[in-house]
Amino acid sequence: MEQSFYTMGIDVGSNFIKLVLLDYSAKPKIVDKHTEKIRKRNPTQVADEMISTMLAKHNLTYEDVAYLASTGEGDLVKRKRGHFYGMTTHSKGAHFLFPDARTVVDMGALFVRAVKISPDARVQDYKMTGQCASGSGQFVENISRYLGLSIEEVGDVSLQADNAEVSSGICAVLAETDVINMVSRGISTPNIIKGIHISIAGRILKLLSSLKGESPIILTGGMALNKGMMQALEEQLEETGKKFEVKTHPDAIYAGALGAALWGGFRHIKLIEKQALAA
Amino acid sequence: MKSLETILNECEHLAFDLNFTRAKEWKAGDKNRILVGYLPIYVPREIIHAAKGLPVGIMGAGDRKQIIKGDAYYQSYICHLPRGIIEMALDINLNDFDGFMFPAICDCVRNLSGMFKLSKKGKFQRYFDYPQNFDPFIGGVFYEQEMEKVMDDMYAINKVKVTDDALYQAIELYNVNRNLIEEIYDIRQQYPWRLSAVETYHILRAGITIPVEEHNELLKQVVEHISKERGEPMDNIRVVVSGSFCEQPPIGLIKSIEMAGCYIVDDDFMLGSRWIQGDINRNITPLKALTDAYINQSTFSSAFYDVGNPKGKRLVNLAKKRYADGVIFSAASFCDPALLDRPQMQKECDEAQIPHINFQFHENTGQFKVIKEQAGTFSDSIKLWA
Numbered sequence: 136m137e138q139s140f141y142t143m144g145i146d147v148g149s150n151f152i153k154l155v156l157l158d159y160s161a162k163p164k165i166v167d168k169h170t171e172k173i174r175k176r177n178p179t180q181v182a183d184e185m186i187s188t189m190l191a192k193h194n195l196t197y198e199d200v201a202y203l204a205s206t207g208e209g210d211l212v213k214r215k216r217g218h219f220y221g222m223t224t225h226s227k228g229a230h231f232l233f234p235d236a237r238t239v240v241d242m243g244a245l246f247v248r249a250v251k252i253s254p255d256a257r258v259q260d261y262k263m264t265g266q267c268a269s270g271s272g273q274f275v276e277n278i279s280r281y282l283g284l285s286i287e288e289v290g291d292v293s294l295q296a297d298n299a300e301v302s303s304g305i306c307a308v309l310a311e312t313d314v315i316n317m318v319s320r321g322i323s324t325p326n327i328i329k330g331i332h333i334s335i336a337g338r339i340l341k342l343l344s345s346l347k348g349e350s351p352i353i354l355t356g357g358m359a360l361n362k363g364m365m366q367a368l369e370e371q372l373e374e375t376g377k378k379f380e381v382k383t384h385p386d387a388i389y390a391g392a393l394g395a396a397l398w399g400g401f402r403h404i405k406l407i408e409k410q411a412l413a414a
Numbered sequence: 415m416k417s418l419e420t421i422l423n424e425c426e427h428l429a430f431d432l433n434f435t436r437a438k439e440w441k442a443g444d445k446n447r448i449l450v451g452y453l454p455i456y457v458p459r460e461i462i463h464a465a466k467g468l469p470v471g472i473m474g475a476g477d478r479k480q481i482i483k484g485d486a487y488y489q490s491y492i493c494h495l496p497r498g499i500i501e502m503a504l505d506i507n508l509n510d511f512d513g514f515m516f517p518a519i520c521d522c523v524r525n526l527s528g529m530f531k532l533s534k535k536g537k538f539q540r541y542f543d544y545p546q547n548f549d550p551f552i553g554g555v556f557y558e559q560e561m562e563k564v565m566d567d568m569y570a571i572n573k574v575k576v577t578d579d580a581l582y583q584a585i586e587l588y589n590v591n592r593n594l595i596e597e598i599y600d601i602r603q604q605y606p607w608r609l610s611a612v613e614t615y616h617i618l619r620a621g622i623t624i625p626v627e628e629h630n631e632l633l634k635q636v637v638e639h640i641s642k643e644r645g646e647p648m649d650n651i652r653v654v655v656s657g658s659f660c661e662q663p664p665i666g667l668i669k670s671i672e673m674a675g676c677y678i679v680d681d682d683f684m685l686g687s688r689w690i691q692g693d694i695n696r697n698i699t700p701l702k703a704l705t706d707a708y709i710n711q712s713t714f715s716s717a718f719y720d721v722g723n724p725k726g727k728r729l730v731n732l733a734k735k736r737y738a739d740g741v742i743f744s745a746a747s748f749c750d751p752a753l754l755d756r757p758q759m760q761k762e763c764d765e766a767q768i769p770h771i772n773f774q775f776h777e778n779t780g781q782f783k784v785i786k787e788q789a790g791t792f793s794d795s796i797k798l799w800a
Contacts, residue, residue, distance in 0.1 A: 202649075214646065215648070216649050217649030218648070220791050220794050223790075257799065398794075398798060401798065405798075
């Protein structure tokens with residue numbers, strides 16, 4: 136395939152919107168990427184502004200982008216050409232970052248999802264956490280705020296733990312009560328944070344076990360760059376006695392948007408071929 | 415002509431007005447007018463129209479009414495629709511209705527007719543049976559007799575004798591109604607982005623609560639609006655949704671399917687309004703014409719006996735006619751007709767290599783995460799791998 140064209144992927148999460156501009160060809164290249172916290176703004180407007188700004192930055196218009204694909208809460212994105220489901224895009228994004236990926240763990244703000252994929256990034260099976268938020272990035276963010284930490288500090292602080300105190304892994308409300316008790320009992324902040332990470336890692340482990348996840352495991356989503364989370368998960372996996380390689384990437388937060396842009400390119404070519412056949 | 419947005423807002427309001435305000439206003443306009451409520455799926459509304467009546471479709475309370483007494487009437491393993499309807503009957507929603515028709519589609523509806531009788535709701539509660547024998551000299555005669563019983567019920571209330579002229583006029587009006595609805599579906603087949611499935615649903619459901627003359631006027635305007643470009647086309651898959659013929663899916667479910675990347679190009683949500691395929695003949699006696707139409711021009715549904723013309727094959731034909739990429743089986747929980755038929759229909763889809771998925775709902779389901787997930791991955795699998 137010699138053709139090259141632009142595609143865009145936009146991943147609308149509950150806290151962040153991630154946008155990727157891709158030069159799609161046989162060897163796709165990321166041209167630009169941007170992430171923006173929604174805060175209390177209208178997500179549709181934020182998404183629209185992000186796209187317009189990125190297009191303007193590269194002297195492009197909507198018409199220059201062959202396929203603008205959304206993922207996540209895609210109905211909030213106007214002028215998109217298509218939408219792909221979260222696990223399809225995270226799998227493709229993870230596969231792009233690590234072509235040997237076999238299991239993808241998408242750790243988002245509201246839930247964690249483990250996906251088993253084929254060598255060509257097809258979703259084969261998946262498991263996800265239930266409705267309780269205790270296994271999610273939002274929960275970690277809430278706890279860090281109560282403890283006076285920024286979300287960026289959480290990972291490093293967790294690595295300083297020497298005697299982690301594990302909290303409830305079932306219910307966010309109970310876990311938050313646990314944390315209040317820990318603070319009043321004088322447990323150090325690193326030990327509390329590490330305990331939270333261990334609790335979430337335990338839930339991920341259960342997902343991986345029922346999924347029969349295979350190595351290497353790629354972490355994607357907002358929590359993937361949290362070093363403390365990564366360490367807790369590695370430790371928990373080690374305890375199972377099985378050898379799992381856990382990987383993450385500086386662009387892990389973009390995996391959904393990246394996957395959407397990649398599938399958009401794939402789909403664009405497919406549609407052209409379909410049109411040619413029909414003609 | 416009204417703007418499409420105005421029409422859609424009006425229809426949404428009419429569709430979910432559980433007090434049927436517009437129908438009751440219509441009745442108040444003349445002392446001979448009567449309101450006849452009917453349950454899903456199909457009744458020959460023409461006979462009610464010809465008797466100076468307004469047929470009003472009662473499709474359930476959905477997620478808009480709290481069930482307090484209704485649960486006492488049905489076991490936990492019975493679908494949600496009859497609980498909502500008995501709740502409406504025991505409340506004030508169905509006051510001013512003169513009679514009710516209960517089409518013979520399943521035991522739950524049969525029992526509901528008995529409950530209405532015991533509760534003395536309306537002046538008649540007619541369990542409306544359908545022929546299982548499609549020989550015009552056996553099933554046809556039986557069906558005519560069933561219609562005559564309803565005409566007698568109505569005559570006892572308003573003393574209006576149904577004439578052939580009045581029936582011909584009603585047949586003509588409902589022929590126009592069905593044609594306009596099919597025109598909307600045909601336009602949506604080609605340009606599904608011009609009118610969403612939810613909007614289409616509102617338009618059709620509004621139609622069963624107002625006089626057919628008013629609905630025809632609305633439909634004509636909708637056809638005119640959507641004959642012009644509206645909205646942006648998306649790279650979505652095209653699906654036929656099957657199995658929701660009686661208990662209606664919550665709007666959130668239809669929206670979830672659409673938001674997951676599927677254009678719903680055909681469905682059986684408001685099947686009664688589309689039951690007869692094509693025009694009803696006006697060149698024979700009107701009752702015979704209605705009978706012939708039922709016997710020879712009925713669409714297919716799990717709740718009806720369909721000898722010699724298997725519904726699975728008809729579903730496959732519908733999917734092909736609409737150029738659908740797949741079929742979504744979406745049935746109400748505990749809906750025996752739909753759930754019993756589904757394996758056979760799935761088998762037919764498999765043989766025709768039409769991908770399909772299935773899930774179940776209650777009319778008051780509030781969580782659509784899993785459904786969105788299934789529909790989303792279904793859409794992706796067709797877009798990327800089919």
